Amino acid sequence: MGLRRAYQNYISNNFFVKLILIFSIITVLTIVTLSYFTFQTMSESMIQNELNKQRDAMESVNRYVNNKYESVQLMLQDVYRNPKLSENVTYLLKYSFQEYVMHRLDQFSSSSSTLTGLDYFKNLIADDPDIANIIFYSSEKQFLYVNSQQGLTKLIYTNASRSFVPDAMALQNPGVSLPNYWVRQSINQWEPKLYSVQSTINDMGTLKSVGQLIVYFNSERIKSVISGNVGNYHGYILVLASDGKVVFDSSDQYYGSIYPYADKLNTLTGSGVLQEDSYITTLASPGNSGYLVVGIAPKSEVAKTYKSLQRLIILISTACILVAVIIPSLFVINFAKRTNKIIRSMRKVETGDMTVRIQDTKGDELGQISRGFNEMLGELTRYIERVYKAEIKQKHTEMTAMQARINPHFLYNTLEVIRMRAISQGITDVSEMIYSLAMLFKSFVQQQTVVTLREEMENCSRYLELFRIRYKDKFSYSLHYDRELAERKMIKMSLQPLVENYIVHGMRTDGTDNEITVCAVGEADVIRVTIQDNGIGIPQGRLEEIKRSLDLPETEEEESSLGLRSVNERLKLMYGKEYGVEITSQPAIGTTVTLWFPYSEGSGGDNV
Structure with missing residues (x-):
């Protein structure tokens, strides 16, 4: 034995x-x-x-x-x-x-x-x-x-x-x-x-x-x-x-x-x-x-x-x-030592140590394997960091949604009581705002992360309706999409943050012709959604900063916002680097934000 x-x-x-x-x-x-x-x-x-x-x-x-x-x-x-x-x-x-x-x-x-x-x-x-x-x-x-x-x-x-x-x-x-x-x-x-x-x-x-x-x-x-x-x-x-x-x-x-x-x-x-x-x-x-x-x-x-x-x-x-x-044995022993070094490094990676790197500067096959191993670990580390951050964001979103779901029937009933009170008093615009808010809130607290284009357009419409009522004759909006695209899947909350950017940063409160248009069209195997407004626009310097920041990971302070960068990163994480958000703007003329995602149909997945 x-x-x-x-x-x-x-x-x-x-x-x-x-x-x-x-x-x-x-x-x-x-x-x-x-x-x-x-x-x-x-x-x-x-x-x-x-x-x-x-x-x-x-x-x-x-x-x-x-x-x-x-x-x-x-x-x-x-x-x-x-x-x-x-x-x-x-x-x-x-x-x-x-x-x-x-x-x-x-x-x-x-x-x-x-x-x-x-x-x-x-x-x-x-x-x-x-x-x-x-x-x-x-x-x-x-x-x-x-x-x-x-x-x-x-x-x-x-x-x-x-x-x-x-x-x-x-x-x-x-x-x-x-x-x-x-x-x-x-x-x-x-x-x-x-x-x-x-x-x-x-x-x-x-x-x-x-x-x-x-x-x-x-x-x-x-x-x-x-x-x-x-x-x-x-x-x-x-x-x-x-x-x-x-x-x-x-x-x-x-x-x-x-x-x-x-x-x-x-x-x-x-x-x-x-x-x-x-x-x-x-x-x-x-x-x-x-x-x-x-x-x-x-x-x-x-x-x-x-x-x-x-x-x-x-x-x-x-x-x-x-x-x-002896001479070939010395070469073989040297190769064996280098190979064993690679094997030991792989076993360390199996235990979760991603900081391992193989120090081999020779240009032969083992040297190439070592450099490829190091590059693979580096890419894997970066990928894990991206996935980890995505998971953190997902957990944060789930936590936020869970917090928002605390006794939702009580909140719905309370908003309904307020809406009925407004109707009894004859305040119809307030009742309409409360209805839109309740429907938005109900949509936000749902756990699904992928919705149809029609559902996302309806949520966007309810949000804009709130501000139409708020600003009466100073603000108007329009939403357009082909009916055949109604059941195409897209990420939830991908339009509302972009519309919100216009309401918060781009609308001229002293003007009476504020207008925003949301249009979705199908192009080959891609659905392209364009959000165009006639707001105050973005200065050229600030626009360049925004464009550069689209490709950078969000900081801890920015993770609580659901703005332009959040939508762009979620699209890339969900569908790949070839999809995302593009922005153009001219001061005093307006801003155009375009996003695109795959031309998919069916039920799709529920999570990123």
């Missing part, structure tokens, strides 16, 4: 937290994926580079060993191309050594050449430090004639009844291999890092095999070839004979033995598990040399080459993730 509540509070209901989480997840997955593929591509490239370096080393080894094999073949070719040398070698292998010595003495006395005998091979050993021994084996006489790097020669008899050398030599395959154990034992050559190249010697006359030429080479010399041509590489390189024996081992692990994984090399391609999981490369020897060059690069050792790359990519990826997440 605690985790669920925390999820709802901090993640589910928080858009910006979800935005940051989604963006972070996408960013992390993208960078991790790109980093992974980058690492895979670069590491494979580095692995291939290491394998290429090893292959270059293997090719150097292959060339070197093959050169040594070919150098032995060249030895035999030189023997075959030189008849005297060929005859000497063949004689050595076909006859006993004593007979060969006698033969050589006879040749020496008749020839001045010194290279027609076995001295030729001694010179080869001297010229090539890689050669440890050059050995001749006589198949017929079963002896070994050994030339060593130190310039020593040995003749060793290997009769089959006393030695395994003849059998071993018969089974020995030509090409590159390890030195035969029995040959080593016979010539006392136990240097472990040697390999042999063996080739058959034929009699040039009969083309029959008369023996074998065996050359021992120093395997350690191969390392210098690798380091000199290739440099550092990972893993190790083997040269295997056809029987799987190790001819050369750059790691010095398997010298003098059969490579334990030789049987797997034919089934594995590219990589496999030998002593450990490794990359495997093989190079077959050219021709009939019979050896195999093998490159073994353990994957764990090759992996060390791209460990630094792995650490670098992880470091760069981590830095990219931090930058890609």
